[in-house]
Amino acid sequence: MLKIKNYVKAESLQQAYELNQKKSNRLLGGMLWMKMSSAQIQTAIDLSGLMLDQIEETDEEFRIGCMVTLRQIELHQGLNDWFQGMLRDSVKDIVGVQFRNLATVGGSIFGRFGFSDVLTAFLALDTKVELYRGGIIPLEEFVKMPRDRDILVRLIVKKTSGTFAYLSHRNARTDFPVLAVGMSLCGKQARISVGARPQKAMAIELSEAETEKIREGVCSEEELAGIAQAAAEKIPTGSNMRTGSEYRSHLCGVLIRRGLMKLQEGGGRHED
C-alpha cells in the first residue's frame, strides 16, 4: 500500500522544485499510477494550486499545463478543432470518464510509460516540454532523457498546419493499446510516432519525396502500403502479456498504412 507521511500543496514552483530534490519526496500527478505502487513517500507535493490546469491557446501554439486532465484534452474545442480530433481519439478509450477526470497530462508524459497513448499522440506533433529547471526542450528529446527530479510544467504544442490521425489497436475497448500510432502531415516531412511497442513511443519521419506525394494525394494504395511497410520496419517491437512482437510489427504496418490513407485524404490542407 502507498504510504505518504506529509502532504504539501505547493505555493510556488520554486517551493515544489526544492521539495522534489529530496529522493523520498514525490510530485503528485493524477496519482492513478502512483496509487497502485507501494511507494513510501516522505512528502507528496501537489501542484494543483498553481493554475497549471489550464489550456491556453495563442496564435502560434497551445500551452497545456501539467495538471490538465485527459478529460480536458478530450473536450477542448480548440485543440480538437485544430488537430482534427486526433488528441480526443488518443485519450477517449483510456479506462473511463472518472479516470480521465483525474489522470493528468503531466503525469502521463513525465512517466514516459510504454503504453501511453498521450505520449504517442503528442510525439506525432510539434511538441515541446517546459521543464522548471531544464527549460523548453523538444518532447522527442525529453522522451529519451533519464528520469530526473525536474518538474514538467507544461506542454507547448505548435499549431502546425496539416492533417492528423491517431489509430490504436486494443484487445478490449478500454484496455491499454496493443499498438498505438500518431501521425501528422505538416511541413516537409510527415511524422509518425508509434507507442505501446510495448516500449515507450518513438517517432520517425517520412522522406520529403514521400511526404510530398502523399500531400498531393497521388499515392496508390500499394504505394502507401509500401511506404507503411518500410516505416514499420524501422520500428522495433517486443512482446508482453498483451501480444507478441510478430503481431505488433504486422499491426504497425497496417495502422501506419491506414493512417497514411487518412492523411492523404486530408491532403495536408488545414481547414481553418
Place this chain on the structure above:
Amino acid sequence: MKINLTLNGKRIEEEIRADLLLIDFVREHGCFSVKRGCETSGCGLCTVFLDEKPVLSCSVLAARADGHAVTTLEGLQKEAEEFGAFIADQGAEQCGFCNPGMIMNAIALFRENPDPTDEEMKEYLAGNLCRCSGYEGQLRGMKAFLEYKKQGGTV
C-alpha cells in the same frame, strides 16, 4: 494534517493522515454506497463527485479534497431513487454492488448531456464495470428514464 471540505452538503473539518484515500474517508463518514471493486483504478465502483466531476475516490487523496465539495450517492438520494427505479424496472440492478458507482456516473452524464445517444451512454459509462447484468438492462433502464424525462417527469 487538517482538511476542510463539504461532504454531501455538510461541512467537515478533520485531522487526517496524509495518505488517507477519499474512498476510506467517505466510508468512515458513513457513505457506504462507495465501494471498492479493484485496486487498479478500473472498475468505477468508487465513483463520487469532486465538485461537479465524477472521479474515482480510490485514487484521490482525501487531502486533495480540501476546500472542495464531495458528493456521494448518500447525498443524491432523490435522484438515485428516481433514476434507480428505471434500472429496477429492468431487474438490471442484479447484485447491486456496482449500482451506486454506475448511478453516480449516469447522473453525471445526464447533467452533462441530457439527451445522449446509446453510443454516448456506453462511452460515458465504459469505466463502470458490471459482471451481472451484461449491461443491456442498464441501457434499457437509462433509455426509459430519458424518455420519462422527455415526457416531463421530474423529481
Place this chain on the structure above:
Amino acid sequence: MKTVGQPIRKKDAYALVTGKPVFTDDIAPKDCLVVKVLRSPHANAMVKNIRTDLAEKVEGIEAIYTWEDVPKERFTMAGQTYPEASPYDRLILDPHVRYVGDPVAIVAGKNEACVDQALKRIKVEYEILPAILDLHEAKDSDILVHPEESWKALCPVGADNRRNLCASGESHDGDVDAVLKDCDVVVEGTYRVKANQQAMMETFRTVCYMDSYGRLNVMSSTQIVFHVRRILSNALGISKSKIRVFKPRIGGGFGAKQTSVSEVYPAFVTWKTGKPSKMIFTREESQIASSPRHEMEVSVRVGADRDGKIRAIDLYTLSNTGAYGEHGPTTVGLSGHKSIPLYGSVEAHRFAYDVVYTNVMSSGAYRGYGATQGIYAVETAVNELAQKLQMDPVQLRLKNMVREGEVMPAYYGEQTNSCALDRCMERAREMIGWDEKIPCRDMGNGKVRSVGVAMAMQGSGISHVDVGSATIKLEEDGLYALSIGAADMGTGCDTTLAQVAAECLDCSVDQIIVSGADTDTSPYDSGSYASSTAYITGRAVEKACRKLQEKICEKAAEMLSCGREDIEFDGHVATDRSTGKQVTLKEIGTAGQCGNANALQVTESNSSPVSPPPFMVGMVEIEVDKETGHVEILDYVAVVDCGTPLNPNLCRCQVEGGLAQGIGMALYENIQYSAKGQLLNNSFMQYKIPTRLDVGKLRVEFESSYEETGPFGAKSIGEVVINTPAPALAHAVANATGIWVHELPITSEKIAMGLQKK
C-alpha cells in the same frame, strides 16, 4: 397466473439502487480485527522455518498463526452435500505450500496498516520444490502435489494422490470405436478453455464474532451457508452446534462463493481470540487465490453419415483442478454429460476423463461448471462437421438435436419431458436472419461479416442430491413470512420465490416477507448452485404454500364451526359455502396467535429424481477486420427454454449477464502464468472483463416448454446462458476467416496471424 411470469421489481431493488449499507463490509462491527494472510511466493515448497517474533512486536497486532497452530485434520472448501465428492486435501495452513498464493500465516490486528507491516516482518524459510505447472505433465509425475498420508477421498471418484489424480473415470453407451469406424465423416479436435476468473464485483469477504451463547457467528458473502458451517466445523475441529453462518446481500457469486474461500481464516481468529474479525479479499487475492473455472482440454471425435446423421461422439476431458480438489471430480462430469446429450441418443458415445492436481491456484465452481468447456468443444466440432459435410449447421442440428420425449443415454438415461430446443433454433434463425447471412459477406474494406451458432443445455439442480426447503407462516394482519436457505446473490431468488408463494397463496408479492440463508433459522437448503434454486427450492415453496393454505382452511373451518369441505378460500376471505359466513385472512392470522394449538406454519423440503435441462440457442453476427484480426460483435441473439420464466425481467438479465461473461471468456479474458507459476492476470488491469463497449447488442427471447416437475413449469436459467458464446463466436470467426480457434480466448492476434500464415 397472476404473479408468476410477471416482471416484478426485486424486493431489495430500492436498497440497492440507492446504495444502502447492505453488504458484508458495510455492516461489519467497527472494532473488527483486520485479518490477512501471508501468501507463498513459490508454486511448490515446504515451509522449513517461520519466524513471527518481529511481526508480533508491531503495535496493534493481536495474533499471528502458522501451520503449527492449526488443526491437523484435512477438509475440503468445496460447498457440496456430504459426503463431498471433492477430496479432503486442505489444512487451514499447511507447511507444504502448493501454489503461488497459498496461505502461509494468518495475521490479525487492529487495522490494515499494522497488519500490512506485520506481514512484511514475517520471515519464512522455504525449501523450494520442483512444480507442475502444465496439466499435461501431472498424471503419474514424479512430483506429487499431495504426497501426504492424511489426504483422503470420501467418494469413489477415481482419485489417487500418488498419481496426482483428483478424479478419473469413463462411461459409455455402445461401441464408439466401431461406430466411428463405420461413419462416412469423422471430425476430431482438441479444445482448450483456460481457468477464467469469476470476477464478481464484490470480492470474497467474511465477518466473524462471538455471540452471547459463546457461539461463532459468521456473516459471509456466500452461496452456501449450511455447507460453510460444515466446512468450518471440519476445519476448526469444533461442533456445528457452536457455529452460525448467515449471509447479507451478496455482491455477485456465479459459483465463486460456492467454495469457502475466505471463511476459515477470520473464523479461526475469532474462535481463538474471542474477538470480532473480518477478512476482505483484495482484488488481487480474488484473482490469484480463489475459485476460478477449471482449465480443461477437451478432445472430441464426432462421426456422421454423409447425409448428416450424427452417429457417435467420443469425448475425453483432461481437467486441471490445481493445487486442491474443490469441485474437481464433479465439474469434469458436466463436460460430457451436458454436451453429448444435446444430440439426444447417438448410436454410441464414450466419455472419459482425468482430473489432475498441479501447482496452480485451485479451481472452483464457475457458472456452467464444466458444461461450458464441454459445449465449446462439442459445438465447435459439430460446426466443423457441418463444414466438412457442406451442410448448413442449423440444418445439421435440426436433424440431430435432442427432442421432447427423447431419452438421453449420456444424461443418466433421463428423458426430456420439456424441451423447446427446436423452437429455440427456429426462432433464433429468424431473429438474426441466418439464412441470408450464412456463412459471411465481404464488406469490401478488408472487413467480413459472418454468423455463428451454438446450442447449450445445463441441468436444474443435482438429481437425488440437492435439497431445497421453505418455511411459510401466516402472521398477524394476514402477512406471510417466507424463510428460505437458498442464497439470493443478485439473482433475485428472494423475489422469484416470493412470486411462487404469492401465486400459490392468491396474494400479492408485497404481502410476503422473505428472510434468507441463516443456518440458525432457515430450513435446510443445499445452497444456491447447480442451477437449483428456482427448480428445487421453488417447488419446496410451492409445496409449503399449498399445505399452509390447507391449514388456513382448517383454521377457518374451526372459526366458522363448519367442516373443512364447506370452506372456500380465495386468498383473502374464507367462506362457509353452506351459510355464507366469512372470516378474512387477517382474522385467521390473528386467531392463529390466540388460543391456537395448530401452527399456521409449514416447512417443506424438496428434492428431485431428475434434473430437467434448460436449453438454448445462441447465434452471433460479427464483423472481422481481416488485417488487424479485430472482432466486433454486431448482434447476439439468444433464445432460451427455461420452462416457465418465473420473472421475465430477471430471467432476461440472467441471460444477458451470462452472455456477457461468455463473450468475455471467448474474446478477452486471458489467463497467463509466469515460468515460476505466478498468475500474471492478477488485476482488472491485466484481466479484461468486458465493458459495455465490448459486448455488442444482446437480444433475448424465450421459447418456453413446460416442466411438470418444476414450480409452475419452471426449469433453471442461471448457468445455461454462459455456454453458447465461445462456440458461436469461434464458428463466426471460422466463417469469416477459415480459421478454427481451438484455444480461448480468440484474440485478434490469433486471427490476424492465422490469416497471415494462410
